[in-house]
Amino acid sequence: MRYLFSLLLLATLTACFIPPNGADSETGMADEVNLTGLWDSVTIADGSSPTARHEAAFVRVGEKAYLLGGRGVLPVDVLDLATMTWTAGASSPVEIHHFQPVVYRGEIYLMGAMTGRYPGEVPLPEIHIYDPIQNEWRTGATIPESRRRGGAGAVLHDDQIYLVCGITDGHRGGHVAWLDRYDPRADAWAQLPDAPRPRDHFQAVTHENKIYAAAGRTTVAAAGPFGNTIGAVDVYDIPSQTWRSLPDSLPTRRAGNAAIVLRDRLWLLGGESNTQKVAHAEVEVRSLPDGTWESLDSLSRGRHGTGVVRYGNQLIMASGCGNRGGKPELADVITAEIAVK
Template identity: 50%
Template sequence: MTRLLLCALLLATSSLLQAEPPELKPNAWLNVKTEGQPTARHEAALVGFQGKLFLLGGRRINPVDVYDPETNVWTTKSETPLELHHFQGVVVGDAIYLMGAMTGPYPKETPLEKVVVYHPKEDRFDFVHSIPESRRRGGAGAIYRDGWIYLVGGITNGHVDGCRSWFDRYNPKTGVWEILPDAPHERDHFQAAVIGNRLYAAGGRVTSKRDNAVFSQTISKIDVYDFDAGRWLPPEECPDLPTERAGNSVIAIAGQLVVGCGESANQKEAHDEVEVFNPATSEWKTWPSMNRGRHGTGLVVIGDSLFTASGSGNRGGGPELTTTERLVLPK
């Protein structure tokens, strides 16, 4: 009888242990040993499309690189029609829109005159609608919502000056371009994400080589736009990014804002911190740091994992990386 009771207690204990919820914090980033590797580049866009990673653009003319997590293989596609960098890629249907792109060398890069679109299934680029001359800029944040691409911030004169607080929306079907109320802060070199009915513009800086302030004027305040109210929230109602950086990557995961990567005047090495904001609780938490800090790339969720690849390992233009990292997300 005692033996039966002991067995029952052991079984109950085992059952309770198995029923415990998984750790909410991911364990660690893994360096993925892939077959092939992405082209070394930075100031590029990493975009998730139909279960694969698409790495587009960057300094110089580069091919599109595609990673399939199921086969663990990187493959090379066609080159961009010209040098394209400092943009955030936005998926619309079967295409990827390269929004807020610039071309040309540092420090006086030129914003594009037209929207560039990549068609993954055809491995083809198109120049589509013209961008109003007075609203052309690069290094802006972009998101897609309800048939419109929203573009916030950016810089008009490469790295020299011209940081803006502009906020526009663009209809990818018709080419209609509408000017919306400016954001509370000027910023460039950042990314944006949408959670529910709100847009979050996180990170970035006011770049001004003219004032010898390329890296130093980073922005802590996150600007939040409420689509239902049709207004930007007052700064006092918006969160502050714990670690200021520009050239950072932003993604929304399970209703939370994830900010990783980046560069700043505070350190030579690119940032490896990953910080997560929960709008429901207004609290920040820290996820594991990447194995290698990087900037000028992106974060993409595919399946149960968060991926990043390529980018620059230090502040500025190098070293350009060819590594791929993966963080398994909690269920």
């Protein structure tokens, strides 16, 4: 009986596992995933809506997507992807913003995050973990004091969490090129080689044993916080522990963007910059095998400070901020149809 229970548990975990950080379950196959139509706003049948927020996270676990964090102490908003309806979950234990979520063994890890008010936010000293099944928060491992920062990229690869770059002093400065690896099973940290350049306010992705750091900026509030955007894409090869920079730059430089890998293509969506007041709506895709960028249909409304998830033949984004900076915070959902070619 115990053996049968173990098999059923393994099957359930396998069925519910969704690769985190924008990684698609079919990454590595040669086929392309492309948009087949324009982005549309979603009308929620029962009238439910997410909490207006930005500098937050939107991530999928199984048949649901979770909107977490943002400025202030906010509840987790849960989107049932089958019915496209929202319910409210538990509020975060502290204010958590400027982070990229990692899904590990069915739980959502928040690390490389900030707390506090602009421009002097401080890095959170611990990992905070949300359990979707129990709708509960708990405090995880302590981050080494000398490596704490917010606005960092975070990805999962082979049960190891990689924390990429970030900023140590809110929006005032202290941007770093650090790369750290955290083993949640052993509760052990390791320092790895620095990236070619620091960056913050971005999302990292993984693909074929590599970590991609794209977009973002080096924030200096006193000089205007939306400048210093970065066009270079830096790539860390995990087996060899070496960095390189791609020869081509991001066509539209911005920070606060969402990122996802679908098959062999890196997608960058939305963001903010000093070139325009309204948040960016650009959707730009880079073919990782042949190194070419392509512009796809723009978001129906630009936004920054949120994420993107894939569910079946849809890409979905929720909330975020409609202009650069902090207002207006959005409480909507947009989707676009995708297809494999």
